[in-house]
Amino acid sequence: MKAIPLSYVARNLWVRRVTTLLTAGGMALVVFVFTVVLMMSEGIRATLVATGQADNILVLRKGSGAEINSGIGRDQAAIIESLPGIATARDGRVMLSKEPVVLNNLPKRSNGKPSNVTVRGTSEIGLELRPQVKIIEGRMFRPGTSEIIAGKAVAQGFRGTGLGETLHFAQRDWVVVGIFDSGKTGFDSELWGDSDQMMAAFRRNAYSTIVFRLSDQSAIEAVKRGIDLDPRLQIDAKPEIQFYAEQSEALATFIRILGLSLSIIFSIGAIVGAMITMFAAVAQRVGEIGTLRALGFRRNAILIAFLMESLLLSLVGGLIGLFAASWMQTVDISTTNFQTFSELAFQFKMSPEIIVKSVLFSLSMGFIGGFIPAWRASRKKIVDCLRES
Amino acid sequence: MFLFRLLLKNAFRHRLRTILTMVGLVVAICAFGLLRTIIDAWYAGVEGTSSVRLVTRNSISLTFPLPLNYAERLRNVEGVTGVSWSNWFGGVYITERNFFPQFAVEPASYLALYPEYILSDEEKKAFILDRQGCIVGRKLAEQYGWKIGDQIPLRGTIYPGTWTFTLRGIWDGADAKTDESQMLFHWQYLTETTKKRLKRSTDFVGVYIVRINEPDNAPLISERIDQQFKNSLAETLTETEKAFQLGFVSMSEAILVAVNAVSYVIIIIIMAVMANTMSMTARERLAEYATLKALGFSPSFVVKLLFGESLVIALIGGGAGMLLTLPIAAGFAKAVGTLFPVFVVSETTMALQVLACLVVGVVAAAWPAWKMSRIDIVNGLMHVA
Numbered sequence: 001m002k003a004i005p006l007s008y009v010a011r012n013l014w015v016r017r018v019t020t021l022l023t024a025g026g027m028a029l030v031v032f033v034f035t036v037v038l039m040m041s042e043g044i045r046a047t048l049v050a051t052g053q054a055d056n057i058l059v060l061r062k063g064s065g066a067e068i069n070s071g072i073g074r075d076q077a078a079i080i081e082s083l084p085g086i087a088t089a090r091d092g093r094v095m096l097s098k099e100p101v102v103l104n105n106l107p108k109r110s111n112g113k114p115s116n117v118t119v120r121g122t123s124e125i126g127l128e129l130r131p132q133v134k135i136i137e138g139r140m141f142r143p144g145t146s147e148i149i150a151g152k153a154v155a156q157g158f159r160g161t162g163l164g165e166t167l168h169f170a171q172r173d174w175v176v177v178g179i180f181d182s183g184k185t186g187f188d189s190e191l192w193g194d195s196d197q198m199m200a201a202f203r204r205n206a207y208s209t210i211v212f213r214l215s216d217q218s219a220i221e222a223v224k225r226g227i228d229l230d231p232r233l234q235i236d237a238k239p240e241i242q243f244y245a246e247q248s249e250a251l252a253t254f255i256r257i258l259g260l261s262l263s264i265i266f267s268i269g270a271i272v273g274a275m276i277t278m279f280a281a282v283a284q285r286v287g288e289i290g291t292l293r294a295l296g297f298r299r300n301a302i303l304i305a306f307l308m309e310s311l312l313l314s315l316v317g318g319l320i321g322l323f324a325a326s327w328m329q330t331v332d333i334s335t336t337n338f339q340t341f342s343e344l345a346f347q348f349k350m351s352p353e354i355i356v357k358s359v360l361f362s363l364s365m366g367f368i369g370g371f372i373p374a375w376r377a378s379r380k381k382i383v384d385c386l387r388e389s
Numbered sequence: 390m391f392l393f394r395l396l397l398k399n400a401f402r403h404r405l406r407t408i409l410t411m412v413g414l415v416v417a418i419c420a421f422g423l424l425r426t427i428i429d430a431w432y433a434g435v436e437g438t439s440s441v442r443l444v445t446r447n448s449i450s451l452t453f454p455l456p457l458n459y460a461e462r463l464r465n466v467e468g469v470t471g472v473s474w475s476n477w478f479g480g481v482y483i484t485e486r487n488f489f490p491q492f493a494v495e496p497a498s499y500l501a502l503y504p505e506y507i508l509s510d511e512e513k514k515a516f517i518l519d520r521q522g523c524i525v526g527r528k529l530a531e532q533y534g535w536k537i538g539d540q541i542p543l544r545g546t547i548y549p550g551t552w553t554f555t556l557r558g559i560w561d562g563a564d565a566k567t568d569e570s571q572m573l574f575h576w577q578y579l580t581e582t583t584k585k586r587l588k589r590s591t592d593f594v595g596v597y598i599v600r601i602n603e604p605d606n607a608p609l610i611s612e613r614i615d616q617q618f619k620n621s622l623a624e625t626l627t628e629t630e631k632a633f634q635l636g637f638v639s640m641s642e643a644i645l646v647a648v649n650a651v652s653y654v655i656i657i658i659i660m661a662v663m664a665n666t667m668s669m670t671a672r673e674r675l676a677e678y679a680t681l682k683a684l685g686f687s688p689s690f691v692v693k694l695l696f697g698e699s700l701v702i703a704l705i706g707g708g709a710g711m712l713l714t715l716p717i718a719a720g721f722a723k724a725v726g727t728l729f730p731v732f733v734v735s736e737t738t739m740a741l742q743v744l745a746c747l748v749v750g751v752v753a754a755a756w757p758a759w760k761m762s763r764i765d766i767v768n769g770l771m772h773v774a
Contacts, residue, residue: 019665026661029654061549068452069479069546105450105626113639116450169449171620202453203622234549255644262651265420266658272413273662276406280669335643341452343640 004297004305012281012309013316020313023277027317027362028324030266035325035358037259039348041252044337047346048248051186052241055217056129059210059227062234066247066340067101067118071206072235079232080210085223087215089128096212097126100198103342104169104191106158117154117161118190118342119169121198129211133187138163138178141193146201148193149178153345157334161191170201186244189334189345211240250339267365270317274369278310282377289377290385303378310370311363318362325358326350396697403670407702410666414706414749415713417659418742422714423721424652425738431645432638433731437566438630440604442502445597445614446633448626451477454593455623462617463597468610471600473498476576476593480543480552482533489529489727491543491572492595493579502600505563512537512558520578522557526569530559532726541572548583570727599627656745663753667699671757678761679769688762695761699754700747707746711739 013020052058059080064070072080077098087095103116120126123143127133141147150161155176160167167174174193182188199205214220220239227237282289289302325348334345401407445463447453454476463472478491496517500506508516508524516522523541535541539556554574562569576594583591601610611627618625628636638645671678678691714734722732 018668022661022665022668026658026665029658029661033651033654063544063549064546066546103450103452105448113642114636115640116452171622171624202449258644258648262420262424265416266655268416269413269655269658269662272409272416273658273665276409276662276666276669279406279409333643336640338641 002297002301004292004301006308009305009309009312012285013313016281019277019280020316023273024313024317024320026273027270027314027365028320030263030270030365031318031321031358031362032324033259033266034263034361035322035350035354036328036348037255037263038354038357039325039328039350040259041256042351042354043346043349044252044255044344045245045248046349047184047344048186048244049241050132050184051182052239052244053130053132053213054239054241056211056213056240057220057223057237058240058243059212059235059237060208060243062236064236067208068103068341070101070208072098072208072210073206076233076235077207077210079230080212080227080235083223083226085214085216085219085226087213089125093125094212095125095129096210097122097129097195098207099126099195099209099211100202100204100206101208102198102202104167106160106167108157109159110157112159115158115336116342117158118340119148119198120190120192121195122192123195126192126195126211129213130182130187132185133180133182135178136181138176141177143194144197145194146172146174146197147177148174148191149180150176151188151190151192152179152181153188153332153334154191154343155179157343157345167191172201184347186247186344189343247337247339251335251337251344263361267361270365271369274310274314274366275373277313278306278370278373279376281309282306282373286380286385286388289380290382290388293380293382293385299378303374306374306377307367307370310374311366314362314366314369315359317366318359321362322355322358392693392697396694396701399670399694399698400701403673406666406669410663410702411706411709413659413662414703414746415710417655417749418707418710418745419713419717420655421652421745422711422734422738422742423718424648424655425741426714426718426732426734427729428645428648428652429735429738430729430732431641433566433729434568434634435631435638437505437568437731438634439505440607440629440631441601442630443599443601443607443611443614443627444630444633445599445625445627446595448615448624451596453623454595455597455625457592457594459594459597459618459623459625463599463614466599466610466613466617468602468606468613469599470602471498471502472597473502474576474594474597475499475573476579476595477547478543478545478574478579479547480545482541482543487533489532489570489572491574493576494573495576496573499573499598502598505567506560507563508558508560516557519555519557520575521553521555523554523572523574524558524560525556525572526567526730527559527561528569528730529572529727530556532570535559548579550582550586552582565733566731568730570730598630656749660749660752663699663703663749664756666702667695667753668757670698671695671761675761675764675769679764679766682764682766683770692758692762695758696751696754700750703746703750703753707742707749711742714739714742 060070061072081094081096089095100121102119104119105114106117107114141149155161161176163176163179165176224237227233328348329350332347334343337344447455460472463469473495475492475494478493480491516524535556537556540553541556542551542553544551580591607629614627615625681691718734
């Protein structure tokens with residue numbers, strides 16, 4: 001079977017530029033929204049998953065699910081500290097950080113509206129346990145003082161958290177002495193201070209979480225079993241990476257479901273647009289179809305030619321949409337993660353998988369929109385076509 | 390009348406295309422209405438507030454408690470006519486998926502502050518007398534099929550352990566804006582059980598709700614309250630119930646902005662589809678318009694024809710979309726259950742839908758109309774030959 005050349009198909013789209021552009025534009029918008037939503041949930045996931053370190057173990061009170069709900073008393077903390085299998089640093093200290101985590105309602109720089117910022121009490125070891133965290137301005141807080149350091153996103157987004165600025169909470173003034181960059185992870189949205197000072201200021205006698213490193217990666221199951229068997233410990237222990245992945249679940253799923261249902265609704269509009277365009281294309285070229293048939297092209301060749309035209313149209317739309325969406329990678333956004341109830345800054349993130357999904361999505365719109373018109377075109381009788389023209 | 394019939398005939402000359410366009414319009418207008426309703430639902434908590442209620446919380450953040458002994462001092466603040474308190478419970482009913490808000494409250498004073506929760510006197514009395522009792526809103530009760538006397542078990546995430554409550558009453562909202570998807574139970578029961586289990590003092594309160602004498606006095610009284618507790622261990626932040634609820638909404642602002650933007654993007658997409666249809670229509674009728682002009686009709690008549698046809702299509706399609714919005718919104722509300730306490734298509738939304746139809750109709754016809762009003766008669770007629 002002889003196929004109709006692709007150049008004929010492409011030229012047809014070019015001849016009716018305005019119509020082509022309008023249809024492709026509608027599709028581009030749909031693909032844009034589709035892609036951006038996928039990028040958003042990917043961004044949230046990537047940010048939180050990268051927050052956890054694979055060889056760190058995080059401990060919460062049983063069933064609490066989030067750091068702010070959790071509470072681990074000092075006595076339990078002492079037991080955990082003495083568990084076998086925890087790594088020690090070169091100077092003999094145990095690689096374990098006991099951390100109170102609280103939420104502080106701070107006003108945003110942009111509009112003064114308050115949002116919850118996570119305040120974490122930590123220590124030198126806590127910093128060592130997160131090698132991705134680097135001080136980029138100022139210095140580390142001195143232990144035993146009311147000094148704090150702020151994550152990059154917090155420092156940019158909230159009043160009173162810039163270098164040298166002061167925050168007042170828990171009856172004290174806290175001076176920001178450093179800004180840290182944690183490489184686009186969840187810590188960028190946190191304030192860090194000295195663990196003991198935080199415990200005293202907030203008058204707490206229970207830590208929120210305990211993070212430690214295992215001396216041997218393979219010992220994880222043994223450590224977990226040890227914790228489960230100890231009746232004094234009512235806690236859940238899991239790899240830090242798994243904990244943060246779970247924290248992203250609700251928000252990422254919500255955005256994905258909302259986005260996908262919107263995309264489906266949108267795509268109906270775009271498919272209708274493609275269908276209208278293709279029906280018109282067929283109607284306009286009845287004579288041509290007849291001539292092509294008379295020249296010996298088969299019905300299937302006609303079908304494929306029109307289908308190709310529709311697919312090409314949707315591909316153009318899809319690529320425009322993808323291109324526009326790729327610019328969203330330069331935008332930083334931050335919203336409240338309702339699983340932790342605290343602010344989370346993240347970026348839209350493009351991935352090869354998203355590109356493939358978006359292109360397939362746009363092509364399927366073109367296919368659904370173009371099939372009926374193309375099929376109709378291929379069923380026309382030669383005589384009718386030639387007469388109509 | 391003649392013109393209208395001409396428009397209608399014109400619009401349906403290419404039946405398939407017109408119907409497809411209308412399907413697109415129905416979907417777009419419907420989706421637009423639904424999205425606007427979702428945004429409204431987000432703000433429902435704000436709409437349902439009272440201007441004579443203030444909320445006092447810990448100034449650090451909501452997750453920090455206030456001492457119980459603040460209640461007495463709050464009562465003595467000038468202008469305060471009622472005080473109650475509540476704690477967020479955060480329990481899980483069977484699985485995490487069944488989320489609904491639960492509050493431990495001081496029953497008698499709380500119900501006195503919330504007259505919009507309508508309960509019969511017996512139910513109210515039964516609830517106040519039973520320390521393990523609870524009451525829920527009508528919507529929540531229907532969601533899970535609860536009846537008075539049922540046992541409702543919750544697994545605490547903030548307060549460890551399993552808690553079981555006996556349903557003593559189901560309230561109806563005084564109007565459509567009242568939240569009927571919450572559960573209230575005894576604060577006393579919560580705090581005493583926690584004390585027994587954790588063996589430490591738990592005389593702490595999540596937030597205080599304060600009724601004031603005069604809405605206009607809200608800023609003044611808030612100031613007085615916060616001054617009272619300045620430089621104490623737990624400094625307070627007092628704001629109107631409305632501001633308090635708005636604080637929650639603004640936390641998810643990024644998502645709201647996105648949903649809002651998307652609702653307008655839909656309209657733009659359908660504009661592109663409509664404009665496409667109209668430019669095709671215009672192109673096909675080039676000869677016709679040239680003939681009209683040759684017969685002596687003014688260019689403005691041709692323009693009127695195009696705009697009229699575009700508006701007829703937009704209004705028929707959009708109207709159908711509006712009619713469909715109501716049953717779809719009702720179905721949606723049922724599907725999401727208690728996620729949105731209030732889910733009603735507002736009059737503003739409907740007005741916006743009409744406006745969107747008109748804008749789509751006008752914009753879609755603008756470019757073809759401009760082009761057609763300028764066609765050269767000779768050129769146009771040449772197409773006929």
